Amino acid sequence: MNAKNQKQQSGKPKTAIQPTREENYAEWYQQVVKSAEMAETSAVRGCMVIRPWGYAVWENIQRGLDDMFKATGHQNAYFPLFIPLSYLEKEAEHVEGFAKECAVVTHHRLESDGEGGLKPAGELDEPLVVRPTSETIIGATFAKWIESWRDLPLLINQWANVVRWEMRTRLFLRTAEFLWQEGHTAHATKEEAVEETLRMLEVYREFATNWLAIPVVTGEKTKGERFPGAENTYCIEGMMQDRKALQAGTSHFLGQNFSKAQEITFADQDTNIQHAWTTSWGVSTRLIGGLIMTHGDDDCMIMPPRVAPSHIVILPVLHKEETRDAVLAYCEQLAEDLRAQTYDGRPVRVEIDKRDLRGGEKSWQWIKRGIPLRAEVGPRDMENDAVFVGRRDRGHKEKETVQRQAFIDGIGAQLGEMQDAMLAKATAHRDENMxxxxxxxxxxxxxxxxxxxxxxxxxxxxxxxxxxxxxxxxxxxxxxxxxxxxxxxxxxxxxxxxxxxxxxxxxxxxxxxxxxxxxxxxxx
RNA sequence: CGGGGUGUAGCUCAGCUUGGUAGAGCGCUUCGUUCGGGACGAAGAGGUCGCAGGUUCAAAUCCUGUCACCCCGACCA
Structure with a gap:
């Protein structure tokens, strides 16, 4: 059924996207991803193209989390995309857990097949696995870096892409290739490693709650749901609007399983050789899926201000030629004044949409992208030294005229209010359905x-x-x-x-x- | 990997049962009228019908195979 048919079908209110969440939640999700211009499927099976509006969200997630990782003593580094097959084989449970979803590189060049095409040539002595996660390759490196108790703890994070050849994929929620961060740490004692595991779980809880406005339950996984090779897996679980749970982040206490498999040893203060205790923890682009399913409505996406690519779009009303230049100048000045304000300790992010499109169409496009605030500015507002403002977490007709200076002065507070309101709403939904x-x-x-x-x-x-x-x-x-x-x-x-x-x-x-x-x- | 569904213009789809050489709406381009809210009119561009075989005088249409996507399972961040 196309949008037109649906529109004509009944007297129900028109929504920016079809179907509504109530009608078909899974299809609604896909429409949001598409209509908010966040991502799309690609020519490669199971792999997505993340579009600029979606990638900007990821960049904000990266920035927020990275600051928190640094603040807890971690450093970034980068390890190879390829893992020798033999590395993966070292930890028995780990191999078993990931074997079925590994992409494997077996050749290192192409040559002509004689029919105008190409065929792989140069078979590798040892196949390389495209990392599904990096415990093994990072563990092998740690084994070289760590000799003494003085080298511990070793606290490393990597921002990277990984590949898991999933049977069924859904944009952001489960793709064959996804972006994530993986923290890997090594410690001298079990206690320190457990403490690290829980510390990072708390970082994730804090980030999900206060940045993404996704209330989460923190907890430990049962044996059946544990990460392959881990002693304990902890997670944050959010409730989506269809009341299903989304695992939004995990933190693993790996015990000495990987250090024994890969000989990560150190000399302790009594000169005894000991195996280190390791952890790993990660969140991925799946968080963006969680953002959509926690906050989106029947008019598409709603971005929490803290991770929104942009905070406000100014929409000049330009159809009268004689007022055009004056309105534009007024908008430019407004943008400049808004950018001088701060929210969340950084300049307010402002766009002016000067495209020569119809006002309604333009406005709906920004509604669908979920930008927190829309300011419509035309000759009438200019005369009154005002702006006409709509907030995305309220009805699209619920707009009000605000005096220009008051609006500028209050923008940081208003974004903060919206962030809080979104968390409160999501929390209420979660609590009602618990x-x-x-x-x-x-x-x-x-x-x-x-x-x-x-x-x-x-x-x-x-x-x-x-x-x-x-x-x-x-x-x-x-x-x-x-x-x-x-x-x-x-x-x-x-x-x-x-x-x-x-x-x-x-x-x-x-x-x-x-x-x-x-x-x-x-x-x- | 099992069950179901779908592949036709940039997008959403009709046409297929009963084979006869390609359609609509939206979008796009141009012009005009509009414009505080997803406009209206006119003209125009755009498709070897997922791919490969087969049947046939003739295939979008029938048959076989294959690939991709979607839904439900299994698997999983």
């Missing part, structure tokens, strides 16, 4: 879609985060996954104020004792 469940029947009912009307279609959006006691049986978790496609998202870490989290109780599925509640949900 429930404590104490019986197996109630649990199964909660995750079984309700049928509505006569068409027998499952309710498209249902469920949420269910907190139950849990005995920890791997088989039970498997069974529930099979029955309902629901998994334990995490065993929440303490002190998040989650209801009943730390109270002991009884597992509703097995009747066995349980130390505390875990979070169950369907997930991406």
């Amino acid at each position: 429930i404590m469940i104490d019986t197996k029947e109630a649990f199964y009912a909660y995750f079984t879609p309700e049928r509505e009307g006569t068409d027998k279609q499952p309710a498209p959006i249902h469920g949420g985060f269910a907190m139950t006691h849990f005995s920890g049986d791997v088989e039970l978790e498997e069974q529930i996954k099979k029955d309902l496609a629901v998994t334990v998202r995490c065993i929440p870490t303490e002190g998040q104020g989650l209801p009943g989290q730390d109270e002991p109780g009884t597992c509703p599925f097995t009747g066995k004792p349980s130390a505390g509640r875990v979070v169950w949900a369907k997930s991406y």
